[in-house]
Amino acid sequence: MDSSKNKTASPFKSTTADRRRRVFEAAINEFAAKGFNAANINTIAKSAGISIGSMYSYFESKEDLFLAVMDHCLEMMYKLLSGVDTTKGVVNAFEEMLRLARESAIENPQMHQIYLDCSSQSLRNLSERISDNAEAVTVRLYREILSYDKAIGRVRKDLDVNATAFMLDNLVMMYQFSFASGYYAERKKLFIGSRELGDSDELIESMTDFVRRAVEP
Amino acid sequence: MDSSKNKTASPFKSTTADRRRRVFEAAINEFAAKGFNAANINTIAKSAGISIGSMYSYFESKEDLFLAVMDHCLEMMYKLLSGVDTTKGVVNAFEEMLRLARESAIENPQMHQIYLDCSSQSLRNLSERISDNAEAVTVRLYREILSYDKAIGRVRKDLDVNATAFMLDNLVMMYQFSFASGYYAERKKLFIGSRELGDSDELIESMTDFVRRAVEP
Numbered sequence: 001m002d003s004s005k006n007k008t009a010s011p012f013k014s015t016t017a018d019r020r021r022r023v024f025e026a027a028i029n030e031f032a033a034k035g036f037n038a039a040n041i042n043t044i045a046k047s048a049g050i051s052i053g054s055m056y057s058y059f060e061s062k063e064d065l066f067l068a069v070m071d072h073c074l075e076m077m078y079k080l081l082s083g084v085d086t087t088k089g090v091v092n093a094f095e096e097m098l099r100l101a102r103e104s105a106i107e108n109p110q111m112h113q114i115y116l117d118c119s120s121q122s123l124r125n126l127s128e129r130i131s132d133n134a135e136a137v138t139v140r141l142y143r144e145i146l147s148y149d150k151a152i153g154r155v156r157k158d159l160d161v162n163a164t165a166f167m168l169d170n171l172v173m174m175y176q177f178s179f180a181s182g183y184y185a186e187r188k189k190l191f192i193g194s195r196e197l198g199d200s201d202e203l204i205e206s207m208t209d210f211v212r213r214a215v216e217p
Numbered sequence: 218m219d220s221s222k223n224k225t226a227s228p229f230k231s232t233t234a235d236r237r238r239r240v241f242e243a244a245i246n247e248f249a250a251k252g253f254n255a256a257n258i259n260t261i262a263k264s265a266g267i268s269i270g271s272m273y274s275y276f277e278s279k280e281d282l283f284l285a286v287m288d289h290c291l292e293m294m295y296k297l298l299s300g301v302d303t304t305k306g307v308v309n310a311f312e313e314m315l316r317l318a319r320e321s322a323i324e325n326p327q328m329h330q331i332y333l334d335c336s337s338q339s340l341r342n343l344s345e346r347i348s349d350n351a352e353a354v355t356v357r358l359y360r361e362i363l364s365y366d367k368a369i370g371r372v373r374k375d376l377d378v379n380a381t382a383f384m385l386d387n388l389v390m391m392y393q394f395s396f397a398s399g400y401y402a403e404r405k406k407l408f409i410g411s412r413e414l415g416d417s418d419e420l421i422e423s424m425t426d427f428v429r430r431a432v433e434p
Contacts, residue, residue, distance in 0.1 A: 169408065
């Protein structure tokens with residue numbers, strides 16, 4: 001913990017796109033496979049085909065590299081979220097988010113593993129530097145949709161916007177974890193009955209229906 | 218991964234209650250502070266005041282010790298869950314579980330940290346040995362309550378029991394995580410507005426109200 005910077009170091013930003021891609025790819029592989037504590041920055045440099053000297057000119061520490069990887073993953077998540085149609089109301093947005101979560105976790109399982117890992121307590125020093133960034137966009141998005149829905153009477157007048165936003169995001173996150181971690185995959189199977197049903201549109205529809213009834217006027 | 222046993226070794230079971238307590242206490246401290254990968258079995262033996270020889274007669278590996286700790290934590294969780302009144306319906310049970318989750322996570326934060334840690338992907342080999350045990354009791358409990366509620370018309374006839382059980386447990390787990398991990402504590406604060414409100418009865422009541430409306434006939 002020898003740095004308080006929360007930003008990608010600037011020599012890294014000014015290197016070629018190809019080098020950045022290689023570093024991110026290698027780092028994501030290593031962090032997802034071993035977790036932050038056991039991940040090795042030398043291994044990452046080696047598999048990215050970059051000298052350890054360059055690596056340390058980009059990042060002062062493994063922590064700084066990890067934060068850059070998180071920033072990179074979050075940017076990709078924001079891009080994804082910006083595709084959600086906010087005009088169709090919270091129930092529709094919730095369903096879209098479940099679908100996006102499923103697609104994205106299947107396509108980039110390692111990113112989701114890293115997120116799950118970083119939110120666990122063993123990384124508590126790192127997590128305090130991350131959570132504001134990571135969640136603020138989602139919080140804003142839910143609040144915006146819910147406040148608008150309330151104003152036009154699409155959800156009930158007495159709905160607690162903050163608690164609802166919290167619960168909806170919790171449901172999306174746990175659903176997402178079920179694709180990113182063996183533990184949560186097994187757990188979903190126990191609840192839903194089979195892996196197929198747990199991954200099906202049917203589950204997404206049941207979850208959406210539950211939320212519709214909870215929020216409707 | 219040199220053992221396929223999923224049980225506490227028997228020399229450990231037949232040692233004194235005081236030695237068992239010391240080992241669990243030291244192990245919980247070490248696993249919660251460092252996570253499984255970085256935890257050291259020698260450190261645990263030392264702080265439990267037990268020779269490393271005895272320790273290895275109790276547990277073949279760090280993995281076996283961790284599984285025994287998980288079993289111990291799960292037993293305590295089952296005891297807690299057995300206090301939930303299942304006759305008053307799912308809405309009441311959900312509210313009781315939120316309260317139990319809050320109390321227990323505040324009282325035993327380390328146990329919850331270990332659970333969160335073990336459910337993350339970096340422990341994937343372990344997690345496959347744990348999840349069946351860990352979740353089966355909760356799955357059964359929710360199904361039992363929901364099926365009874367449905368039979369007597371306390372919840373709507375078309376309610377998807379499996380999806381509902383999955384969602385309710387997801388909501389309880391994420392709520393629980395918000396007391397056990399700095400990351401999830403910060404995240405809840407962002408959603409709810411302040412730490413006080415996030416820990417308040419008011420949030421529990423809003424969450425319960427949301428669920429009531431989702432399941433009621």
